[in-house]
Amino acid sequence: xxxxxxxxxxxxxxxxxxxxxxxxxxxxxxxxxxxxxxxxxxxxxxxxxxxxxxxxxxxxxxxxxxxxxxxxxxxxxxxxxxxxxxxxxxxxxxxxxxxxxxxxxxxxxxxxxxxxxxxxxxxxxxxxxxxxxxxxxxxxxxxxxxxxxxxxxxxxxxxxxxxxxxxxxxxxxxxxx
Numbered sequence: 001x002x003x004x005x006x007x008x009x010x011x012x013x014x015x016x017x018x019x020x021x022x023x024x025x026x027x028x029x030x031x032x033x034x035x036x037x038x039x040x041x042x043x044x045x046x047x048x049x050x051x052x053x054x055x056x057x058x059x060x061x062x063x064x065x066x067x068x069x070x071x072x073x074x075x076x077x078x079x080x081x082x083x084x085x086x087x088x089x090x091x092x093x094x095x096x097x098x099x100x101x102x103x104x105x106x107x108x109x110x111x112x113x114x115x116x117x118x119x120x121x122x123x124x125x126x127x128x129x130x131x132x133x134x135x136x137x138x139x140x141x142x143x144x145x146x147x148x149x150x151x152x153x154x155x156x157x158x159x160x161x162x163x164x165x166x167x168x169x170x171x172x173x174x175x176x177x
Contacts, residue, residue, distance in 0.1 A: 073106045
């Protein structure tokens with residue numbers, strides 16, 4: 001079951017499964033992020049307010065954010081599978097996102113093997129505030145710590161992400177002041 005989640009004190013809303021746990025309830029999360037974790041797997045959803053990258057083309061900008069994520073993850077390899085424009089039906093109140101689908105090989109916890117993590121990334125550009133709002137979902141397909149999911153769960157996660165990306169609304173642009 002999914003429901004509307006208020007992010008950043010209600011300045012942004014989106015639809016996410018009610019089973020996802022708000023990471024700020026049990027660990028420190030930066031003020032520029034909202035982090036939700038699956039209680040049953042290694043799946044996570046992160047919404048982050050970032051300074052716009054220097055790429056006027058949104059697909060290129062999404063690729064730069066994906067590359068930055070790969071760098072932050074110390075990924076041993078990365079690939080972008082697809083980048084698509086997504087209509088959110090907000091009639092201009094929230095920018096339409098560009099959605100990137102990719103994969104990263106991420107070695108964690110001193111493991112000898114890299115985990116295969118499928119990455120879903122939605123980029124909402126707010127040019128008048130010089131902000132890139134980025135929502136990512138990390139879906140481990142292989143995992144040294146047991147958090148991996150199978151193909152059926154991957155397809156379900158992708159559907160959840162697409163619903164979240166379509167439903168995300170920026171309610172209060174003052175968040176980006």
